[in-house]
Amino acid sequence: xxxxxxxxxxYEGLGKEGKGHVSTQSGAxxxxxxxxxxRFDDQPGTNPEEQIAAAHASCFTMALSFAxxxxxxxxxxxxxxxxxxxxxxxxxxxxxxxxxxxDAKVPGMSxxxxxxxxxxxxxxxxxxxxxxCDVTLDITSFDGN
Numbered sequence: 001x002x003x004x005x006x007x008x009x010x011y012e013g014l015g016k017e018g019k020g021h022v023s024t025q026s027g028a029x030x031x032x033x034x035x036x037x038x039r040f041d042d043q044p045g046t047n048p049e050e051q052i053a054a055a056h057a058s059c060f061t062m063a064l065s066f067a068x069x070x071x072x073x074x075x076x077x078x079x080x081x082x083x084x085x086x087x088x089x090x091x092x093x094x095x096x097x098x099x100x101x102x103d104a105k106v107p108g109m110s111x112x113x114x115x116x117x118x119x120x121x122x123x124x125x126x127x128x129x130x131x132x133c134d135v136t137l138d139i140t141s142f143d144g145n
Contacts, residue, residue: 064121
């Protein structure tokens with residue numbers, strides 16, 4: 001079974017003067033503005049890297065949640081922040097890193113068991129598999145009580 005999702009992007013004008021809008025199937029983004037100014041300046045709107053960061057943070061967090069549930073844990077809180085690094089690469093740009101910072105509380109779980117589950121989730125979430133860059137994980141806090 002395949003799960004299909006989609007998003008649309010429209011860009012009018014070219015280069016720095018162009019303006020775009022992006023929408024997602026769910027409506028979470030609906031005609032959200034994007035363009036040079038939202039990507040490289042501080043203009044309101046979104047950009048592809050922000051959208052990848054949201055996808056990676058949510059995918060990883062859900063993958064870890066399911067892995068912990070499979071190991072018998074019923075309660076916990078996971079909060080992840082994914083930071084995407086975009087750098088100038090020759091004549092263009094490249095995403096070189098996705099850094100996940102994780103704060104977690106899983107009552108009754110040991111730190112080593114949690115770290116193992118988190119690393120496996122990092123390696124196996126579909127967005128981690130999709131990204132062809134350095135994906136790091138920094139567990140900034142964990143509470144097993």
